[in-house]
Amino acid sequence: MELLEQAATALAEADPHEVSGQVLAEALSRLEAVESQLSAARLAVVAAIEADGTWATSGAASLNAWLREHTGRFTRETARMTTQARALRDHLPATGAALAQGKIGTDHLWTLVRHATSSPGCIQALSHPELGEQFLVEQASALDASRFDTLLKSWALRADPEAADRRWKAESDREEFSLARTTDGWHGTIWLTPANGTLVHQALQAQAGRRADGDTRSPAQRRVAALVDMAGSALDSGKLQPGARIRPHLAITAPLTTLLALAEAQAPARSLAGSRPAEVSRTGPADPGDSGRTTPDHRTDGAAEDLPVATIPVALDHDRLQGADAATLxxxxxxPFGLFAQLACESRLHRVVFGPDSEILDVGREERLFTAGQTRGIIARDGHCQFPSCAAPPGQGEIHHSLWWYAHHGSTTTANGILLCRYHHSYVHQRELLIERYPDHWRFVRNNGTTFATTRTRPVQPALR
Known part of the structure; x- marks a missing residue:
């Protein structure tokens, strides 16, 4: 031990930057082998301590508790240490010898302990002359830990199929998904079997798609966005409760005065200093799918090509929302009012009128801000999410527009709507990006008047005079 401590001290004091990369690579390989040898020695000591029994006289409740006190390790690490020590002592002598010689690593050891000693059938198979422990040790010395883990799972399945089925059933019973409300959101934990975990992972990967240029979200952020998209699509389809009178969805309650105040706070003139909203023509040509509703004049004579043909404001004048009752889940x-504006973009609205004693006086018919024809028209026109560098399909999309147009110009027109995926719909509201529509492109504008980005649109055919 003294010699080992002296060598470790000398090694720790050495400067690895003073040697070449080839020497460093060789040093790393040798350190891995030495670590395996030290692990073999440590596990042999643990097995001897357990056999000696002196640890029990210290008052420790268990060998794991005694090891935790003397090593300072986590409980899970001391439990793994005792499990490995017992397995090497009782079932895996060839594995212990290979570990002591540095031929296999500690990850290989743990894989062998987990799978090769998991049932009486597997333990019996270790004595097989051709496919027993010696065969597994040879494979461990030739494969990395990941590939060896896959091989050993197959070996255990063949050695004891019944035990594999029992594990599968037990793992299925362990599956869980908890989602709990916290003070500022939701927190969840999940555990799935390998098969179901792979299924969910592939579904999230497919929903998220390839990362678009300029998408700075982490993989975890893209996965949660994909999960929300899948939930929204499932609810939109109506398949979850096809017989229900009202499809399950997110319900927001707000007084009419709050909805009107939100519309006023979203007025185009206040959305961006110096930006002119498109003028509304009551005799202009109709957009596809608009069912004859009026749209902004497209100015096909080219006299005002520098002006947008439609403007979709997002920024809120919060002074106009002072004192307004909050919408609630x-x-x-x-x-927040900004989130309420986002959720109201593609919602069904219905009125409920209460009397002075909270009795229900009237329940109005449910109404969508966009008709089905208008929605089809916007989808046909845009084809996919119109946010720069995003090509999310319509099934992941929502229609983004301004409540101000609906409140002050009657029915919402397709000229004042744009197809955005759920993530970028939220992004536009959170960043308060005003959107201007031109004959050949969309322009996304920051609050300070600068261009955030532009997206080319499909060619616009001039209207017949």
Whole structure:
């Protein structure tokens, strides 16, 4: 031990930057081998300590507790240490010898302990002359830990199929997904079997698609966006409760005065200093799918090509929202006005009128801000999410527009709507990006008047005079 401590001290004091890369690579390989040898020695000591029994006289409740106190390791690490020590002592002598010689690593050891000693059938198969422990040790010395883990799972499945089925059933019973409300959101934990985990992972990968240029989200952020998209698409389809009178969805409750105040706060003139909203022509040509509703004049004579043909404001004048009652979720949780504006973009609205004693006086018919024809028209026109560098299909999209147009110009027109995926719909509201539509492109504008980005659109055919 003294010689080992002296060598470790000398090694720790050495400067690896003073040697070449080839020497460093060789040093790393040798360190891995030495670590395996040290692990073999440590596990032999643990097995001897357990056999000696002196640890029990210290008052420790268990060998794991005694090891935790003397090593300072986590409980899970001391439990793994005792499991490995017992397996090497009782079932894996060839594995212990290979570990002591540095031929296999500690990850290989743990894989062998987990799978090769998991059932009586597997333990019996270790004595097989051709496919027993010696065969597994040879494979461990030739494969990295990941590939060896796959091989050993197959070996265990063949050695004891019944035990593999029992594990599968037990793992299925362990599956869980918990989602709990916290003070500022939701927190969840999940554990799935390998098969179901792979299924969910592939679904999230497919939903997220390839990362677009300029998408700076982390993989975890893209996965959660994909999960929300999948939930929204499932609810939109109506397949979850096809017989229900009202499809399950997110319900927001707000007084009419709040909805009107939100519309006023979203007026185009206040959305961006110096930006002119498109003028509305009551005799202009109709957009595809608009069912004859009026749209902004497209100015096909080219006299005002520098002006947008439609403007979709997002920024809110919060002074106009002072004192307004907050919209709430079903459980009464208030939500920010910006989020309310986003959720109201593609919602069904219906009125409920209460009397002075809270009795229901009237329940109005449910109404969509966009008709089905208008929605089809916008999807046909845009084809996919129109945010720069995003090509999310319509199934992941929502129609983004301004409540101000609906409140002050009657029915919402398709000229004042744009198809955005759920993530970029939220992004536009959070960043308060005003959107201007031109004959051949969309322009996304920051609050300070500068261009955030532009997206080319499909060619616009001039209207017949």
């Amino acid at each position: 079903e459980d009464g949780t208030p939500i």
